[in-house]
Amino acid sequence: MSPLERYLIVAALLFGIGLAGALTRRNAILVLAGIELMLTAANLNFIAFWRYGGHPADSGTGIVFVLFSIAVAAAETAVGLALIVTIYRHRHSTKLDEFDELKG
Amino acid sequence: MAETLDQAFVLLKQWLVDRFPADLQPLLSAFLSAAAIVGVFAGLFAFTTWLERKGLARIQNRLGPNRVGPYGLFQPIADGLKMLTKEDIVPRSADQLVHFLAPIMKVVPVLLAYAVIPVGRNMVATDLEAGLLFFLAVGSATELAVFMAGWGSHNKYSLLGAMRAIAQLISYEIPLVFAALGVVLVAGSLSLPAIVDSQAGYDWGGLARWHVFTPWGLAGFGLFMIAATAKTARSPFDLPEGESEIIAGHMVEYSGFKYALFYLGEYLSLFAISGVGITLFLGGWREPFSWLAWMPSYVWFGLKLLACIVGFIWLRGTMPRLRADQLMNFAWKFMFPMTLVTVVAAAAWHLSAGWNFTGAGLWRWALDAAVILIPYRLLGARHLAPRTYRFAD
Amino acid sequence: MNWIVHQLWLIPALPFLAAGVLALTPRRQRAFAARLAISALAVSLALSCAAFVATLGHAGTGTFRERVNFTWFQFGDQALRLGWVLDPLAAVMLVMVSFVGLLIFIYSVGYMAHDANFTRFFCFLALFAGAMLGLVIANSLLLLFVCWELVGLASYLLIGFWFHKPEAAAAAKKAFITTRIGDVALFLGMLWLYSAGGTLLFYDAGEGCLENAALARIAGPSLVGWGTLVGISLLIFGGAIGKSGQLPLHVWLPDAMEGPTPVSALIHAATMVAAGVFLVARVFPLMKPDWPSLAGGIPLAGTPPPDATLAITWVGAITAVFAALIAVAQTDIKRILAYSTVSQLGYMFLGLGVGGVAVGMFHLLTHACFKALLFLGAGSVIHGCHDEQDIRRMGGLRRPMPVTFATYAVGMMALSGVPLLFSGFWSKDEILHAAHGWAGSRIPFYLGLFGALLTAFYMTRQMVYVFFGQRRAASTPPAAASGIRHPASGEPHESPLVMTVPLAILAVSAIVLGFLGTPAWPWLQTYLGADHGGSGGVELAKLLTKETLWLMAISTAVVTAGIGLAWRWYGQRPITDAGTPDPLQMSFPAAFRWLRQKFFVDEFYAATVIRAHAAWARFSDLLDAWLWGGLVLAVHFLTQGLSWASRFFDEYVVNLGFDAACRRLRRDGAFAAGLSDGKLQNYLRGIGTAFACLLVLLLWGGCR
């Protein structure tokens, strides 16, 4: 197994764990945490491809992409958590399956 | 001779390492550095507790420790023994694991931070390229330790104290980072040894070219040190402990050795952040005047560190504690914009480095000072004005 | 090159900066506003003095002229270059403007102390001073023009400072529009100059438009070239006429009295009107080219051809007398001074025309001092009398306001030209002397003498009205409230120290300044003439001859006659009641009416220019209402008809099919809406399943 594949599989597992968490947990905060895990897995992929991807001329793109991704994750978490807190204020609950106002 | 004296510790370590087989050498080298750091700074911690108690006593017109040893010098040892022999109490309702891990979480990152601080010429444990970032990243782990202690104790005072402390730490982390950013901008590197090197040389026949001797550097140093005071939760920013309001904040349920670890962690982070402040603005281990170059570099670092510590002690003895809203207002309405301004000023300084016409130096100074002073007047006037109290009206 | 030359831009920049900061300053920061404006101008004054000293050191060795030029922007191969210049002319103007300006600033602190818009006032003042200083140092006609327009803008803002007063707003508009007429001429002249000479820089290492090479290029070898040069000069002079209130564009200047008094002082002494004179002095080589030295030769060999100075001389001389005549019959204290300014500006142009730069500038400098003094004195009087401006309702102020009286008397004597001790005498005498020696005609000289007589007469009349006799305020109620501060009844009082100290300083300088240019020691003439030496009638050797002494005797006699006449009519029989008609009115009712009504110039303009304009506007309005309006209406109806048709088609043809489609869409939409149950994780599940399926499909499909 080449080093790249090792990292890719770790990232895939991390992604799967995050996805499973996001799909199965009721608490909105944990769902958000699961999404963070998925993002992190993506970042790991970026770095792994940057390191072993075979594009020597491209010295910084992977890193820069991950930096942007981290920034986006930070923004997403901030807004997401603010939303959760606001919802909690109105509904006194953070259970995701109780929020279905938007159903068709 | 001076050269040898300067490199004494480096040579000693080299000599020691050379005794061993090549496989072991990197490991041993790292171990020796770590041991030296832990030993020296733990010793400094002991000394500082004594110095602080003595200093505060002077300020408050009393004697301070004077029973154990000459001038109470062995007081820290006695304190340490007492701490070690105390009963380690864990509340029944506490989260055992978190409660146990919190003090470790506090001390370990701080010790990690020392890895990148150059304490002398060629005396840095690891010269990371992103050393400053490493320091800041590791420093942000402290907040977690505070939270773990506060939440794990299952005590409302400790939780309140922890929340307060985290709010404060996060708020002051931003000015801290921005104040350091100006130096990074001018030095063009995140590596702390490289930042020290960027302050090499002398101006005006003998005055070192430290960043603190520029308008933005002076402002940045002040702001950095204020933020550092808040970040290490020292007076006047010691709200997280606030013994008169929330007893001792997140540490209320700790006793014995764990409490000592918290105490140690606080002082170690104080030294670390002072060390970084020195590195960023005060030229690190460099001497202030060219004719003082004969003194070993680590002596200079130690002297500066001592000066910082004394400054902190003095501050603690002088200033009253802030209120929580004052603390936040100060952070977001004054510190944050001002540090942004210093970044702009540093950029202006950097850009104007190429000026060469008559009076360029003066113009540069005036411009840079104006960039800082005008926003300072606009921002500071409101905060530094004499406070008027409105009683129930 | 001296360091000050490089930093010369700071002189106008500092007041500009102060104005900019003040524009953003909240209204309550009064002390800050005053302090900032005054300190900015004080630094400018210090720098101006440094510049002056720098030129001084070189005065003996010939021309001191240092310039800094830079390219503003480049379009195509044409570079638009600006710059600044330091020469004796600019240096004395800088010192004068910043010195007088500074005193007026300080005075304003007292005068405007109760005004709500104190900060705005100082912002405008600083802008005014900065614009004027910029105008002085400009080394390019374009830069000069920019500052010139800024001066106009600032004067507009300041004259209309109390814009809630209709008169003030009207006066501001009048000033702006009237000067704009002159500015159009100046602008045309500038364009012509650029097309003819290829540069607007005054001095540019021999290539500037005031230097011989460029002049020769413009003038050329033919009569056409001569015409070009004279045409450009006359157009530029047209700008000066507008700015300096010469006939026939003088009408705005007296009306500008509606502004606060420090503004009047600033306009009349240091900035606005001086700009016109300075402009002519600056481009004097253009106005009066040194024909023999221009290469190429002149077709009219022998006698030099007439140039623009002819026009300058006549306009100046006629204005001097014309305005002085009007001043005789006015009753508003500031209006008298305003007409006196117009008259004195006429003298300056006369001096420029007949004697060259030094003569005109000397009078400009002395006049700046004593006219600022007079205006500030008048302001002090108005302040002390609780906003009373009518001299008929003053009287006897000598005792309650001693300092004002003393300084005002100095100013009055300087303006009248009382011999030997006062600056006005020397500078006016200089002009008369030059006029006497003018080759063209003797008439300007006689006009000048007559003007001097009138000047002495009306100033004495004003002095007597204001300071002598007895108080007449209570005898009639005040006619109208002037300014935002309503006249309060009460005894007149002396002004505060912040107002009287500038008066005293100005009084001293009104005396001292004259000795810089006496015939015995014509320092200023040599200083300025070092450059413009070949152009004028100043011949230093002859200044102490019999002719000079004779002229001085004549002018002394004329002044004495003027003062005596006025004293006899007004002083000997004290006027006791504000309603009493003027003694002059009793003697010559018809002539007095003409003078009181300012020769009906305003009415004449109203009847001709303004009426023509109004008629044209009415015609345009009719055209708009009927011709274009009708067209628009036709298009309107046409469009409406088309819309009706379109709507009909839309509703009964298109919509039928569309409605059916919509119904279908709604039914299907309802089904799709049922799929989204609002539960977040169900969506996520769907996405995950879809993603997995897609991946499996890809793997299966052999995408490897």
Added chain:
Amino acid sequence: MDAAFLIAAGLTLAAAVAAMSLRNLIHCALCLVVTFFGVAALFLLLGAEFVSFAQVMVYVGAIAILIVFATLLTRSAGVTGEPLAFQPWLVGLGIAGLVVGAIVTSVAGSGLLPTESSRIVAAAPSTRELGEQLMSTYVLPLEVVGLLLTAALIGAAVLGLREPKPSTPPPKP
């Protein structure tokens, strides 16, 4: 090297599983922190020093703290009685398993991936080069990210503000 990788990867995955399955939310958050540290370690192993530190700073220093705060603000800390998940939790797990399976299969079976030998190990960009790239090549994305962060900051602050009580309309005169 290999051992380091195994430790880091194992720690990361174990902590991730714990973070997604523990009952106490605070414990979940703390495990999340461990995961992030593990990923940072993986980054270090891959030679991405800067990203590793940035990861620690942002995820541990900011995001984890935010999650903890949100947990405390919504009073969902210490809830132990709650079932692991709601009704069809097996479905969720199955879908996740499907996704992971698909990805792992494609990774393991792919011949497109470069092997280690194809990589000519170029020197990792120094921090300075990284900064220069950010300021030149990627300056536009950088600005956009800055804008995004600002917007997120303002948005979060606005969301977090206490809403004023809906005021009753003033009585009609």
